[in-house]
Amino acid sequence: MKQAIMTYEEYSALVMDVSDCICYIADPVTYDLLYVNRKGQRLLGLPDGFPQDKCYRILQGKDSVCEFCTNALLSPGRFHTWEFYNPKLARHFFIRDTLIEHKDKKLRLEFCFDITDRKREEMKLKSRLSLEKTLVHCIYTLAGEKNIRHAMDSLFSIVGTYYNAQRVYLFEFNESKQTMDNTYEWCRAGAPGEIDKLQSVPLHYATPWIKRLETDGIIVINSLKGGHEWNFMECHDVEQQGVHSLMAVPLRAEKKIIGFLGVDNPAANLEDTRLLLSLFLSLCRTIWKNVGC
The missing domain is CATH 3.30.450.40 (GAF domain)
Known part of the structure; x- marks a missing residue:
């Protein structure tokens, strides 16, 4: 039986549409980007609704899987935290990654907090x-x-x-x-x-x-x-x-x-x-x- 496609509202309900950071959900196996919250859509210049592309292409501007991908480090119920400079957006981010389970499927959930101003002061x-x-x-x-x-x-x-x-x-x-x-x-x-x-x-x-x-x-x-x-x-x-x-x-x-x-x-x-x-x-x-x- 074919799995029903979730709506934007259903994905948003999983994490709430937080406004103080970029939040997205992706398939860690296929790298399909399934959801980006409103702030992420504005920053990335995306239309409302589903992104319809691979996470590495939309988020990083790459043509293949990111060499720094943290999928292998993630597990449900635990957050992996790290810092990263996104060349596409020219911004520094503090990132929290984890896996969530929904309808017997593991999904990657990431929160990206913009720390560009802090990093500039540090530099x-x-x-x-x-x-x-x-x-x-x-x-x-x-x-x-x-x-x-x-x-x-x-x-x-x-x-x-x-x-x-x-x-x-x-x-x-x-x-x-x-x-x-x-x-x-x-x-x-x-x-x-x-x-x-x-x-x-x-x-x-x-x-x-x-x-x-x-x-x-x-x-x-x-x-x-x-x-x-x-x-x-x-x-x-x-x-x-x-x-x-x-x-x-x-x-x-x-x-x-x-x-x-x-x-x-x-x-x-x-x-x-x-x-x-x-x-x-x-x-x-x-x-x-x-x-x-």
Whole structure:
């Protein structure tokens, strides 16, 4: 005898149509999504009634069973709790899963509580703690290293690691010759070095950079594609080198810009420029004063 198909109202009656979280019921064998509550329907953009598709396709945007599926961990009467970031919805969730039995059939029941705001605050705190730890590391490195080149090598390595960058480098201006030189460089393992190619570069190429640094105090470029005004080195093809983004802060002496620090292709902590601003606007200035530059 063919089993009668339950209505939306019957599924909803099993769990009540809770409004403070996403709730759904799915078949753990076929992965058919049988029910999504009203809040879930709104967030997922679903019409009223039955979803009519697989849970992994509707909930996760996948074409096959999720590799993190918890079906094997579930049993009736017990909740399995976990946290998950849903890329389709771009939200963090605290999840409670269990199996319920209805008409001799086991069904997966899941409650998803949106904790995105909490996770963002946690990540901000983690970022602040990471920044403070990195700054302390930099200060100890500078205080304990008397050789300026060794100090800069260590410092650039710390900065490059913090931003997961391809390259960290320093340019110094020579006013009398109207040129600039790449004087220090750190490269991630496997990344090509550029320092030998970037000596005695005509200073006028950096005019847009200097103007921007004077007004804003920092340069952050998320995409260099088509931004020819930022490619101040005609001999340096940024696209050929795979440079697609960068950050830069000025090196100053008596309020005058005498160079700048650059970071190519930063891939971590992109929203946090405080390390560059707080460290290189103060500590690097102190370094050059101590060595008489």
